[in-house]
Amino acid sequence: xxxxxxxxxxxxxxxxxxxxxxxxxLQDVLGAEPFAEWDEPTIREVMSQVYRFATDVTxxxxxxxDMQGCRLEDGKVFVPEGFKEAWDKIYEAGWRTxxxxxxxxxxxxxxxxxxxxxxxxxGSNTAFNMxxxxxxxxxxxxxxxxxxxxxxxxxxxxxxxxxxxTMCLTEPHAGSDVGSSSTTATPIGDGKYxxxxxxxxxxxxxxDMAENIIHLVLARIDGAxxxxxxxxxxxxxxxxxxxxxxLGEPNDVQVTSIEHKMGINGSATCVLEFGEDGExxxxxxxxxxxxxxxxxxxxxxxxxxxxxxxxxxVASSAYFNALEYARDRKQGSSIKDWKDPEAPRVPIIEHPxxxxxxxxxxxKVEGMRALITKLAVHQDRIKAIGGKDDTSAAYxxxxxxxLTPIVKAYTSDEGFRVCxxxxxxxxxxxxLKDWPVEQxxxxxxxxSIYEGTNVIQALDLVGRKLGQGGGKNTQAFLGxxxxxxxxxxxxxxxxxxxxNLQKAHEAVGGSVMQFLxxxxxxxxANIPLMAERFLGMMARLAIGWLLLEGTVxxxxxxxxxxxxxxDKAFYEGKKLSGLFFAINELPPVVAEARVLRACDDSPMQIxxxxxxxx
Numbered sequence: 001x002x003x004x005x006x007x008x009x010x011x012x013x014x015x016x017x018x019x020x021x022x023x024x025x026l027q028d029v030l031g032a033e034p035f036a037e038w039d040e041p042t043i044r045e046v047m048s049q050v051y052r053f054a055t056d057v058t059x060x061x062x063x064x065x066d067m068q069g070c071r072l073e074d075g076k077v078f079v080p081e082g083f084k085e086a087w088d089k090i091y092e093a094g095w096r097t098x099x100x101x102x103x104x105x106x107x108x109x110x111x112x113x114x115x116x117x118x119x120x121x122x123g124s125n126t127a128f129n130m131x132x133x134x135x136x137x138x139x140x141x142x143x144x145x146x147x148x149x150x151x152x153x154x155x156x157x158x159x160x161x162x163x164x165x166t167m168c169l170t171e172p173h174a175g176s177d178v179g180s181s182s183t184t185a186t187p188i189g190d191g192k193y194x195x196x197x198x199x200x201x202x203x204x205x206x207x208d209m210a211e212n213i214i215h216l217v218l219a220r221i222d223g224a225x226x227x228x229x230x231x232x233x234x235x236x237x238x239x240x241x242x243x244x245x246x247l248g249e250p251n252d253v254q255v256t257s258i259e260h261k262m263g264i265n266g267s268a269t270c271v272l273e274f275g276e277d278g279e280x281x282x283x284x285x286x287x288x289x290x291x292x293x294x295x296x297x298x299x300x301x302x303x304x305x306x307x308x309x310x311x312x313x314v315a316s317s318a319y320f321n322a323l324e325y326a327r328d329r330k331q332g333s334s335i336k337d338w339k340d341p342e343a344p345r346v347p348i349i350e351h352p353x354x355x356x357x358x359x360x361x362x363x364k365v366e367g368m369r370a371l372i373t374k375l376a377v378h379q380d381r382i383k384a385i386g387g388k389d390d391t392s393a394a395y396x397x398x399x400x401x402x403l404t405p406i407v408k409a410y411t412s413d414e415g416f417r418v419c420x421x422x423x424x425x426x427x428x429x430x431x432l433k434d435w436p437v438e439q440x441x442x443x444x445x446x447x448s449i450y451e452g453t454n455v456i457q458a459l460d461l462v463g464r465k466l467g468q469g470g471g472k473n474t475q476a477f478l479g480x481x482x483x484x485x486x487x488x489x490x491x492x493x494x495x496x497x498x499x500n501l502q503k504a505h506e507a508v509g510g511s512v513m514q515f516l517x518x519x520x521x522x523x524x525a526n527i528p529l530m531a532e533r534f535l536g537m538m539a540r541l542a543i544g545w546l547l548l549e550g551t552v553x554x555x556x557x558x559x560x561x562x563x564x565x566x567d568k569a570f571y572e573g574k575k576l577s578g579l580f581f582a583i584n585e586l587p588p589v590v591a592e593a594r595v596l597r598a599c600d601d602s603p604m605q606i607x608x609x610x611x612x613x614x
Contacts, residue, residue: 005082007059008436009124010320013047014570015366016116019373022553023546026112026377029384035110043113050095050117054124057086062125065266066439070207072258077206077268083128087209091161095121096132104143104156111383112376115309119369122306123313126443127266131164131204137302138165138216142235145286145295149243150235154214157245164210167299168199168217168236168272176453178293179227183219183274185234185282195219195236195282196275198256201450205270206238206255212247213238216299217274217282218292231292234282236274252279263442301404303451305375308407311415311447312368318422318440319361325426325435326354348425357425360584361418363577366550367543368411374546375403398473402465403542405457409532410539412447413454419444458531461538462515474512481505481545488552497548497582504541504586507593511537514597525604530596537589537596544578544586551578 020026021040030038061082068080090096099114100106122129139158142150157163174180183197195217199205206213215236224230240248254276259269274280285295326349334350337343348354378396385393419441423430430437448454466474485502488494511534518526554574557563563571 004064005060006063007055007124008321009054009059009062009317010324011051011054011120011123011316012320013051015369015574016047017044018550018553018570018574019116019370020112022557023370023550024112024373024377026110026380029110029380032384033386034108034383035380037107038109038113043109046098046109046113047117047120049093050120053090053093053095054120057089058121058128059124061086061128062266063436063439065125065127066263066443067265069260069265070258070268072255075255076208077255077258077270079131079207079209079268080266083131083207083266084209086125086128087131087161090121090132096136096161097159100136100140100159101143104139104159106159110376111379112373115305115372115376116369118306118309119313119316119372122310123317125266126310126314127264130264130267131207131209132161133306134167134204134303135159135161135163135165135210135214137299137306138167138214140302141216141295141299142214142285144298145233145291146235147286150283150285153241153243153245154235157212158214161209162211163237164204164207164213166202166204166213166215167296167303168202168205168215169296170199170201172198172200176456178218178231181218181220181231183217185219185221185232187221188281191283191287193219193221193234193282193284194275194278195234195280196278199272199274201259202270202272203267203450205258205268205272207268211239212241215253215272215274216285216296218296219282221289224290228293230290232289233285233292233295235285236280236282240281251281252277262445263439264446300451304404304408304457305372307447307451308368308372308411311411311413311444312365312372313415314440314444314447315361315368315411315415315418316365318419318437319358319365321436321440322361322422322425322430323349323358325429326358329426329429354425357421359576359580361421362573363547363581363585364414364418364543366574366577367547367581368414370546370550371403371539371543372407372411374542375400375407378403394469395476398469398476401468402461402473402477405461405465406535406539406542408451409448409454409457409461409535410543412444413536415447416441416444454535455528455532458535459528461535462527462531466512466515477542478505478509481541484545484549488548493555494548494551494579497551497579500582500586501541501544501548504537504544504589507590508534508538508541511593511596518599525601526599529601529603530599533592533596537592540585540589544582547578547581549578551575554578 065080071078097106098109098117099111102108135158139155143155158165169178185193217234217236218231220230221232238253240251252275254273255270256273257271327347329348330345331348333343334346378399382393382396422437489498554571557571
């Protein structure tokens, strides 16, 4: 089945540059190591080129990938039409390795540039972008933990697209319970192991775009302890590779099936059988056993931020498509003429309820992008410090750790909800495959599930991240927000918005102490009951702050009477996005805190049979 190549992807680079250079001060780290080769004009040009790539190359094959999906023939996976061409072009352009080290062929851009470039490509074609994204994540893990020989053999080939890569954790019986892994590794000498087991839901587990695929496989060495502490991580190539990179024999890695999914159909989600014939050989990542989970968290954190980017990316395109439709679709008369049956039909963007939906989508998309950019700029400042200021580096590292589960969970949840809202703006047309938003919604639903379900992210936040560094990271986060509140609490124009931010701040701070009390009091069931609720509260607090910070900047810019019409419109949008979010999305945080504090335990009181008949 062949489809028509039509690009539906849209983005707003003006918001990207606002975040880089007006809100987060990315220019402060440019022009010196490790970003000596980067300046503002270069970044603007690179982002423009990536956007062109997204609209010219990956965008036009998004619907084709959804319609065709992947197919399994004679144990090999074949990707949709146009994907191999896009694979070659993305590596030729270098867009997938913008932030990677030069020693492996990367451009060593700031993380913020790599992250928002990733947004553009992922937004244009999420399913395609997963293949090179996973290869990069696997390569970076080997670059950090691998032996010199492993780095030499694998990393550059995985970063330049010669070879692909995967992460293999999940097993049929275990799901998110990684510690129940039953895949085994039996030593055979010379640092090699026979690998045997089944892994499921392996994104990019096989495809015909790269000549080899390097699997990172969690397995338990014979005799290792149970649980996650007994797991080790292995490099398991699809085809055995010689020291010079030439390929040898197949490595007994079989694709037994590919999943037929709700969305991201162009991404091959595989069931892989390792060692079915007893001939699958792997080698430890590095030389230390039982470090698999510690090593895998490098890739998992990379992937979790990547999933947050996916949520933002698809939501952003859904919003811009809904906006275009609302400007074009005429239906109903103006509210001003509601009594006049002869009044002309107007574009639906003139209807108050549609305008509200659009502004909600705009605010959430811009808030998610600000949150992700903030995390990335913290990463860039760590690199720019270069070991010269341990206190400052610890602060930035703490904020990255704290924000990672929030970015993954909130943006994946809200990304789907924005897509849902976009369908509503379209009305019945949005439910049809003639328009792109129904695919966006289907693609987006997986984001809250893979790379650690969002309840896992919430438990990571409340169980580990809030207390890291003796709570200093959380205190610093709340302290930064309080400084902003104190600086603007007497601003008449922002009075209501800042008051809402202050109340939300107090609600989140109080909830942090509530969790501490539950932990100390042994009320452990309360933690999973309320963790997701709290993560959403903390995310909205962070986004409310960042959007209001954008409002303050935009208001200052609007005072310049020499602004052109497009700049005036942009800053007006930034100003009102922040105010809208503060007035509409922050008050529920206070109510959520009351619900959290009460911690209704009905879910624990109800018997299994009372849920309904068996």
